[in-house]
Every structure is written in C-alpha cells, then in structure tokens.
Amino acid sequence: MTTTYPSSNTQTDRAGDPSQPLVELRSMTLQFSRQTILNKITLSIPRGQTLVVIGESGCGKTMLLKTVVGLTRPRSGQVVYDGDDIHTLNDHDLTNLRCKFGFVFQNAALFDSMTIGQNIAFPLQQHDLAQGRDVNRIVFDRLAEVGLPDSVAAKRPAQLSGGMRKRVGLARALVLEPELMLYDEPTTGLDPIMSDVINELMLRTSAKPDVTSLIITHDMKTAYKVADRVIMLYPFSRLEKGEDQIIFDGTPQELEQASDRRVRQFVNGEAGERLMELRSSALENFE
Amino acid sequence: MSSVPSSRPNKIPTTELPGLRDSLVRWVSDWGGLVVDAMTTVGDMAIFTYRVFLWLFTSWPSRGTILPNFYQVGVLSLPVVALTGTFIGMVLANQSYDQFRDIGLENQLGAVINMSLVRELGPVLAATMLAGRVGSSMAAVIGTMRVTEQIDALISMGANPIRYLVVPRFLACIMLIPALTIMADFMGIVGGYFYSVVMLGIDHYQYLNNSRQFVGGWDFFMGIFKSFFFGGTIAIVSCYRGFHCQAGAEGVGRAATAAFVISFVLILVVDLMLNILLNAVYTSLGFAGKKMF
Numbered sequence: 001m002t003t004t005y006p007s008s009n010t011q012t013d014r015a016g017d018p019s020q021p022l023v024e025l026r027s028m029t030l031q032f033s034r035q036t037i038l039n040k041i042t043l044s045i046p047r048g049q050t051l052v053v054i055g056e057s058g059c060g061k062t063m064l065l066k067t068v069v070g071l072t073r074p075r076s077g078q079v080v081y082d083g084d085d086i087h088t089l090n091d092h093d094l095t096n097l098r099c100k101f102g103f104v105f106q107n108a109a110l111f112d113s114m115t116i117g118q119n120i121a122f123p124l125q126q127h128d129l130a131q132g133r134d135v136n137r138i139v140f141d142r143l144a145e146v147g148l149p150d151s152v153a154a155k156r157p158a159q160l161s162g163g164m165r166k167r168v169g170l171a172r173a174l175v176l177e178p179e180l181m182l183y184d185e186p187t188t189g190l191d192p193i194m195s196d197v198i199n200e201l202m203l204r205t206s207a208k209p210d211v212t213s214l215i216i217t218h219d220m221k222t223a224y225k226v227a228d229r230v231i232m233l234y235p236f237s238r239l240e241k242g243e244d245q246i247i248f249d250g251t252p253q254e255l256e257q258a259s260d261r262r263v264r265q266f267v268n269g270e271a272g273e274r275l276m277e278l279r280s281s282a283l284e285n286f287e
Numbered sequence: 288m289s290s291v292p293s294s295r296p297n298k299i300p301t302t303e304l305p306g307l308r309d310s311l312v313r314w315v316s317d318w319g320g321l322v323v324d325a326m327t328t329v330g331d332m333a334i335f336t337y338r339v340f341l342w343l344f345t346s347w348p349s350r351g352t353i354l355p356n357f358y359q360v361g362v363l364s365l366p367v368v369a370l371t372g373t374f375i376g377m378v379l380a381n382q383s384y385d386q387f388r389d390i391g392l393e394n395q396l397g398a399v400i401n402m403s404l405v406r407e408l409g410p411v412l413a414a415t416m417l418a419g420r421v422g423s424s425m426a427a428v429i430g431t432m433r434v435t436e437q438i439d440a441l442i443s444m445g446a447n448p449i450r451y452l453v454v455p456r457f458l459a460c461i462m463l464i465p466a467l468t469i470m471a472d473f474m475g476i477v478g479g480y481f482y483s484v485v486m487l488g489i490d491h492y493q494y495l496n497n498s499r500q501f502v503g504g505w506d507f508f509m510g511i512f513k514s515f516f517f518g519g520t521i522a523i524v525s526c527y528r529g530f531h532c533q534a535g536a537e538g539v540g541r542a543a544t545a546a547f548v549i550s551f552v553l554i555l556v557v558d559l560m561l562n563i564l565l566n567a568v569y570t571s572l573g574f575a576g577k578k579m580f
Contacts, residue, residue, distance in 0.1 A: 069443050091447070098445040109440035111432075123444045125349075172444075 020083060022047045022180060022212045023068060028077035030063055037063050039236045039245050040077065050206045050213040052223045052252075055233035056266065060245075061216040062106070064233070065182050068214065069101055070094055081180075099127060102173030106184045108165040110157040110172070116143075117153030120172045129176070142171040146201055163194035170201055181205055183215040187222050199225045220267055224252045232263055335449075335527050339457055342450040347458075356455040360421050361463035365470060368416050372471035375408055376400060376478025384487050393487075397494035398501035400479035405502060409472035410510040411558060414517035416471075417464060418550040422525035425456055426546035429529025430539040438530075448530075457522040464518030465511045472510065505569065513561045517554050524550045 021044035030038040037060040045051050053061050066072045067079055070086050078085045086097060110119050120139045124130045130138055140150050146167040157165055166186060173181065183202065187195035203226050206213045217223055223230055232248035232255075239245060248255065248263045258264055265272045347353070379400045387393045429452055432438050441448045483489045525546040532542040 066439070071439050071442055095445040095447070098443060101443060103440065103443040105436045105440055107435060109436040111437055111440070113428075122446075126444060126446045176444075 021045055022082060023214070024078075024080040025064075025068075026078040026080060028067065028074045028079060030060065030067055030072065031075045036236050038067070038074075038233075039239075041245060043231065043246065045212060045214060047212055048210065050202075050215065050226055050228045052215045052217060052227035052230045053233060054217060054220070054223055054230060054266065056235065057218075059233045059235040061233055062184055065103075065184055065214065065216055068180075069098065069103060069182065099123070099176050100179050102176065102178035102181045104166070104169045104173045104181070104183045104186055106186075106188060108157070108169035110165060110168060112157050114156075115153065116155050116157065116160070116168050119157070119168060120153070120175055122172065123176050127176075138175060142175050143168075145174065146171045147197070163190050163197070166190065166194075166198055167201070170198070170205075174205065179210050179212060181211060181213045183213065183217075185216055185218065187217065187219045195219065195221065198222075202226050220269075223255070227252050230255050232266065234262060331531075332523070332527050335530070336523050338449050339453050339523065339526075342447070342454050343457070346450065348450055348455050352451065353455045353458060356459040357463060359424075360417070360456070360459035361466060364417055364420055364463075364467055367420060368413050368467045368471050369474045371412055371416055372404075372409065372474035373478035375412055375471075376404060376475035376480075377482040379403060379408070379475075380479045380482040380487065384483070393489055394493035395497050396483050396489055397480070397496075397498035400483070401476055401498045401502045402506060404475040404479065405472045405506045405510045407510070407558075409475055410468045410514045410517060411554060412475075413464060413467040413471040414514065414521065414554045415551060417460065417467065417518065418521045418525075418547050418554065421460070422521045422546045422550045423543040425522070425525040426529040426532070427539055427543040429526055430532030430542040433530060433532045434534055434539060453522070453526040453530075456526055457519065460518035460522035461515050462518075464514045464521075468511055468514040472507070505574070509562075509565050512565070513558060516557050516561060520553045520557055521550045524553060 023043075023045040025041050025043040028038060028041045029036065041064065053064060055061050063072060067074055068081075068086075070079070070089075073087055079087060081097060084093075084097070086094060089097060110116070111122065114122070117136070117139050120142055121130075121135045124135055124138060139153055143150060143152055148164065148167055148171070152160070152164070152168070157168070160168065170186075181202075186198050186202065190198065199222050202213065202215065202222075205211060206226065213226075215222070215226065228251070230248065230250065230252055231246050233245055234247045236245055247260055248258055250258075255263070255267060258267065261272075264270075271278075380396060383396055383399055384393060387396055387399070429438075432441075432452070438448050438452075441451060480494065484491050484494055528542045528546040528549070532538050
C-alpha cells in the first residue's frame, strides 16, 4: 500500500548513484572506555540488499546498527551513507538524513506517554509532513500494512502484547517510507507464529523498490528466510591476533555449508568450548 | 587458587616499604579518579546547559509538547506548595513567639515572619518542593526513556531529545516557579498571620503595621528573582541525571535520588551566592538600611 504525503520531502534525493553501495563502513572501530567492541569493520551494503548480521550476544551487532544511524560515534574509520560520511555531517543534515532511515528497536521503544496513533504519527508531525485528517489516514494505512485494526490507534503501548508492539514499531518505522530499514532483533521474545508474521512483514518491506535492509538477529529461521546475504560477527576479545571480526560473509546457502567451526557452532546452536569454560569456572569457584 | 607459580617475579623491591607505597599510589589514584570524574561531569553538564540554551533561543517545541509539562510543574505542584507555605508560616510564628515575648517585642513578629518568608523560606521551600515532586519525576521519566531506548528512537526519527524533552521542562520550571513562590509567600503570610493573631493573640494592627514597615518590594523581588535560578537548576540537573541514567531499575532509582539531592544542594549554594550578589547590588545603589520600594 503506497501512501502519498501531502507535502513530503522524503522522496527527494532518493535516486543516488545506483552503482554505489548505499552504506559503507570503512575500517570502523568502536570503543567504550578502553574496551574495543568493533575493530576495523569494513563492509558495504548495496542498494536493495537485505543483509542479516548474526553473532553471539555481546559481539557488537546492536552497536554496529546504532553506529550506522549515528547514535554512537566510532573511534576511527568512516560510516558512509550514499557518499556522505555521516559522522562529519552537521546536526541539520544528519536530522534530514535520518528521515531516510526506519529503525525497529528490540523492544519496539514505543513512547509510553503517547497512544499508538500518536506514536506512528510522531515522525510525520515532527517533520511537518502531514496534518489533521491526512495524519489519521496515514496512521490507519500503516496499521493495516502490519495487520492491525484501526482500533489499536487509541490504545497505549502498555495495553498491547509483545508481538503487537513489535508490529507497531515496524509501522512507525515505515511511516516516512525509508530507504534503509534497520531491525534490531525483531523476533526476539516472540512465539514462533508471531516471529513468522514479523519475518513476512520484513520480507514484504524488503520487496518494495529501493528499500535496503539491515537486520540483526540470533534467529536462524529469520536469517534463512529474509536474507540476501548473511555476515557473522565474532566478539573481538575472542579473536586470534590479526583476525577479521567478520568471520563469515556469504549467502544463506553458503552459511549452511560454512567450514569455520565457530560459524557451524552458532548455526547449529552448539555451546562447544563455552561449556568447557563453564566447567572450568565452576571448578575454580569450588577450589 | 592452589596453583601459584613458584617462580613468580618479585615486582616490589623489599627495601622500599611496599605497603606504604602501594597505599599512597592507591590513594592518589582513587582521589585522582574522583577529581577527573567530577570535572568531566561539570564539563558535560555545561555542554548540556549550552545545548538547552541554544535550542531555547533558536527553536521552541510545539505547544502540544510544552503544555503538559506546564500542567505537571505548575498546576499539580500548587496544592503541595500552598500547604507547605501555610504550615511554615505557622511554625515560624510558633517558634519565634516565646523568644520575642521574653524581650517584649512580640508585636514585631509580623516583620520577622514575613521578611523570612518572602526573602528566603518562600522561594527555597517552593524550589525544594519542586525538586522533590517534579525534579525526581523528570529524572525518572527521562531515565526510563533512556533505558528503554525511547531516546534512541527519538533521535533515529530525526527529533532532537534536548529540544523535545529538556526545553519544555526547563521552560515550565523557570516560568512557573515564580508563581509557585508567590503562592508559598502568600500562604506563609496567611498562616503566620492566623497563628500569631488568632492563636497567640498578637494585636492585628501592630502585626500588619510592623510588617508593612520592614518588608518592602525589594524583598519580594529578591525572592522571586532567585526562584528563576532555582527553577533552572532543578530542570537542568534533573534532566541531565535522567539523560545519564545507568541501565536497569536501580539506575533509574539512583538517577531520581541524585536529581533531588544535587538539586537541593545546588539550590542552597545558588541561594547564598545570589543573596551576596543582591545585597551588594542593594548597597551599591545606596539603599543600605532603607527601603527601596
């Protein structure tokens, strides 16, 4: 369902240079205090691609996503969006650029002081893109797009289930018709059926022309179902010296045949040497 | 651990009182860390305040964002400020009466009660109530928004969280605290009058006449002028603590407590500094010992 905004400017500058990747990370390093989270990550995401990032908890997946949007600043390296290094843009340009992003947060991050309708309308009103009845129409369109009835618009986030909140988060992210969708663990904490609903919604969104998606997930079903390409990040502290933090980069089919033991372990959900670590730490505690 | 290597190198030379040196190094390191942390916080807060003022002078948020904050800070704080003011007026009368009666000056009670109220107790009490009722709540709300990624969501949608969350609260605090101060003053005066005249039987004419003689417009101005700074301090400190809230329920709790404690201490510090400044101004204008208006 396509919505025409009365005075939208989000569709401008959308073309860009199709031969250039939409997002590029150039030797990007992220540190907190003295702890390195991401080390010299180099990655490019072509336009229209759905890239899924997998990796164990604490390996820096969410930080990668937040650095792409400019929520965290890298220690060194560049994050280039459509030719612009986003961390050198001024506040005004960065704000305009963010209108091209749709971010679905892990726990939806809905504003609990607002109704669902106000949540979805927030980006429109923030940027004066629609008013009055147009706002209502767009809100109802977006709710319908994620399979929720109009009556949900009057409810508060606390009145909805986890799955419904995730869908509202998706509706809010879609409201400005972004060209880059970012999902932070979209199926975490949901039942298998609701996870599949979210997967289907992500597939539908990715199928729209000019939409590029970056999805962070632990859920291999999601990875296999929606990805054009999968990369796996490994915690920096566990890497051998000089080893790249991206230990796998390929298609979902290639992921199934990956030769790296760590990748196979993650895909098959095996604890492996982590179990040994648990045993040795239990032994140390006992001693 | 049972397996201590027998060939571990002895890093501390035994001839240099290692215990004393280690303690000294630790002491310097701990205090150094505290000083660095404190300076970082002050610097961070200064940048935060600068950003608030930048938005304040460039682009205000919409009326729909500002009005709920005005309601929260102003309307909902009014009853508690009025009640506190009334009782403080009565307590002042009760506490001062015996001492003034002993020296035969009980008729001067009105001047003392009303002067203390409009210069000091009214503004400080209103600010303390605001810090407790509104400041902690601001820190808790913004802290929860930080912990649940709602602030990240605001940023990712192209909204500036300082403009959207802090500026309305700052405006509400500095614009409505004078009204709350006036209410605290008024109710304190009423409470003090009621207790002194009705309960203690002080002469009505003497009470009011002495008040009129000693309490002037400058005293009211002083209290209200100071309240603007108190309001600004509460808003900045509370919002800052919320923005820098640590993760989890404990983090939000700590942010709310710290918001009140720091605001209260700063209110008293700012109060002293403004008192010194305003008294100097009053004296330099040549009104020392006289009523300006």
